[in-house]
Amino acid sequence: MLDTTPTDQVTAILNDFGAALEAGDIARATAMFQDDCYWRDLVTFTWNIATLEGRDAIAAMLAAQLAQTAPSGWRIAEGEVATEDGGVTTAWISFETAVARGHGLIRLKNGLIWTLLTTMVELKGHEEPLGFARPLGAKHGAGKHRPSWKEEREAEARDLGYATQPYVVIIGGGQGGIALGARLRQLNVPTIILEKNDRPGDSWRNRYKSLCLHDPVWYDHLPYLPFPPNWPVFAPKDKIGDWLEMYTKIMELNYWTRTTCKQASFDEATDEWTVVVDRDGQEVVLRPKQLVLATGMSAKANLPNYPGMDRFRGDQHHSSKHPGPDAYRGKRAVVIGSNNSAHDICAALWENDVDVTMVQRSTTHIVRSDSLMEIGLGGLYSEQAVRGGMTTDKADLIFASLPYRILHEFQIPLYDQMRERDADFYAGLEKAGFRLDWGDDGSGLFMKYLRRGSGYYIDVGASQLIIDGKIKLAHGQVKEITETGVLLEDGTELPADVIVYATGYGSMNGWAADLIGQDVADKVGKCWGLGSATTKDPGPWVGEQRNMWKPTKQPALWFHGGNLHQSRHYSQFLSLQLKARMEGIATPVYGMPETYHLG
């Protein structure tokens, strides 16, 4: 063993593993895993997004899927070597299946597999026209009556959705729909993206004035065309809007603006959706084979229903409709809620001389932006990481390779560091009466995001205003809305000229209910969350984001979205699942989870 390099060790294990799989010897293959093991597969084996936890689960999956998958060619990825650190040996791997090429990451402990990530890179015979295979562009040679590129684009715009039907319709033209659309176009899957606003990017432009991205640039790149080196760390909303508008054009997406979906229904006999849309006042009926809801994590506003809302004499709106502070200078605002939108909105109101009170109903997890950037993301998504050779794709895959079941264990020490680093900051907040949490198990922001998509604020300055008493704090549940303000359960009256309900967003299957029907929404169930049995993420454990980027209980209905990283990374796997179906490639799905929760 002393003379065996990590590369040799991993190569030998991959050879054994590959041989066992090729022989159909599931027992031998699973014996190569240690007790505490995880195999996360993005499409290649399971035609799903699935984590198999423990040898039994792995064996069951292989029993169902191995023969059809026919994996081979397991090796350390070209140009890579295995590394050893703290008892863990890690290597990038490549492999093939009958229909695809795959890439992944393996981690070993004591010669046994601890974590295995397998992901689909491309379908054989349907490789994307990139790099060496990029399209020629010009029409070389000579041929009569050939249309120009512009004429081809115009013909496509004229025909698709009318004379010809798209294979996929995506409802929602934000970054999720756009990223998926770009991947599908690369795979030559006819697709139409439906966007209710006037222009691509308006979903950002229409937000409150001071909004900037909360995730730093290295985390946010879209597929194929990363932000340039002069792009700001945190893009202002209008700048992101411009990028999305540009990207939609450059990627030649079929993107219908001013288009709302009125109704969608699936015909099991024809395996086809009927999607009735209003396109800028015209009704159009689309008949795609696949329907994707990319309506956004922050799209279906969750407006509370307090007694007395109808009698309030001032302005009131959900945070998603908040225009910014300009109309309220010198007035009084009450903001219900204490997470990201609430903080951003309160800070902007204060900056514009509005008397503002934040009503905190439950605890909030707060991290400072620079601490999160450096400690939370820096290893994978930062200028430093890029300079050290990290690519966006590798960062995404490393993150994807950390099993959700144990991810919190990796996160807790990082948040301990942040708690220590910013001790004075947190002391100041607590002194001001702000009620903090660190997630149910101290695992911090990203786990809260994965579990419930809410409950935190990435501090970019509002917390200091709370510490200094400039943003006033009130606590407790709202009893009712009066003509002149907010009445809390403990009797506190908060007079207001404007009330902002920064009360979050609902599960994306709410859109399925609105557009398709409650029965379908219930069949599909709640979107998002892992089943961690933590606040707002009830068990049982499902081990992957419910319903995201993979088959759902409603045939041919899919959900895409998440943050910019997830929109980017998971668009790869969703696009491949859709392409496979379009090409008639067999896609036997393994591991469809039960629907435990409706919303």
Add this chain to the structure above:
Amino acid sequence: MLDTTPTDQVTAILNDFGAALEAGDIARATAMFQDDCYWRDLVTFTWNIATLEGRDAIAAMLAAQLAQTAPSGWRIAEGEVATEDGGVTTAWISFETAVARGHGLIRLKNGLIWTLLTTMVELKGHEEPLGFARPLGAKHGAGKHRPSWKEEREAEARDLGYATQPYVVIIGGGQGGIALGARLRQLNVPTIILEKNDRPGDSWRNRYKSLCLHDPVWYDHLPYLPFPPNWPVFAPKDKIGDWLEMYTKIMELNYWTRTTCKQASFDEATDEWTVVVDRDGQEVVLRPKQLVLATGMSAKANLPNYPGMDRFRGDQHHSSKHPGPDAYRGKRAVVIGSNNSAHDICAALWENDVDVTMVQRSTTHIVRSDSLMEIGLGGLYSEQAVRGGMTTDKADLIFASLPYRILHEFQIPLYDQMRERDADFYAGLEKAGFRLDWGDDGSGLFMKYLRRGSGYYIDVGASQLIIDGKIKLAHGQVKEITETGVLLEDGTELPADVIVYATGYGSMNGWAADLIGQDVADKVGKCWGLGSATTKDPGPWVGEQRNMWKPTKQPALWFHGGNLHQSRHYSQFLSLQLKARMEGIATPVYGMPETYHLG
């Protein structure tokens, strides 16, 4: 010597060279060069774009410039090693001057310097906000009444050119003006770009329908934001138009559309230009310190003046105004000229069932697109090169390091290869009567481009139509235009419904004549060409592109442009020269050439 690696050898030479320069020992420094030597400097020593040929020229430059330049820190660039091949030792180098950081390439033969390239990377204290230094974007902390990004952009658009004056005005909003504009914005130099058309990119959109780029994508990237991996090899005109439009917005350029310059004059007393423009019907007077003409290599149409043009009863236009073939189906076209535009236009006419005759007045150099791509450009600008580690910046610098005086020697063997590879093709053309050349000295396309900016066609299919007789050929000079067609000097009559004058473009100082005055145009002289004493590039030798990207005889007047590679690469050096002047950094220009030719 046997134990000395190339890296050791170069390091030792750089140490000696640096020491000699620091000691002001010009004799010692120049003695390190071999007889046949070239030092090409982009700004760092000469505040010019200059090639010093031979030790005497190098000594003279150092005598004038060395003390003020104060170079130091000569070393092999970080992360690089010297390589040896065929008797030539090559290395990337870094160095500093009193005010700047530099980068370059050195080539040694037998321990002496053969070629040295020194280029300015950045001005100390004025580094671009890229990468680690990228702007934050969001406004962190809290401050009253801070404008949003959108408000800042709107304020800038409102004020610049009205309440405040730009430092630079660029006339011409094509890729040259746009690339330079992006660099200047990065350097925080207030700049306005003036474009006559409605939208950025229209200078491409308005060209003939079938136009695509003739240079492949790896050659064409703009600064900061390269084309993505799914971008076609040869972009169709409308797609490039879209990219330029997007780029202008993403780079936050101050870009005035529907704006023409009526008149410009320089006041030597105030060191300021007065530029009178018509902005969408409104007269605006701009007062920049620096004026850049980026009106394009293919902008000032060269329309011939044949007797009888006024009596022709059909359509006639310069190639720059050719709309495409659609209106001429079933008719007869005569195209005067046999270079790039002529071939593209003839092919498109034939494709659309137009009877077309090309009138060849002089020889044309033809290379096939794929041969040029592979043999001519492949080493530096190709997918293969990229995969092998070549970056656009390195490719640009390697190309810049080949002295113009001897560049043809490097090119001749490449074109010999192409002649051999495509022997049947050329035989077919000659059989059809097409008159070929390979440049005066067999050095092919790129030298023709550098010397005269014309005289070639990159074949993408039209040549086969000539070979097959589908595009008819006529030869000789035009005697006159009749009511019904073209009469050649040899008596041949070519009836025509449409005549296209594919007769090229004039020197960019023609724009200086139109906008500023003939006296200034004459003072500045002809733009472009090297003084090679070859066809259309009369001597004497000047050794650099006349008047391009560097100081001209008219104070504060500059010319920018060229192909996409030159627009990209030389925008770096022109932007630094302009920034230095704005910052009041001393810029003692060395080696302003004489004006030998007026146009």
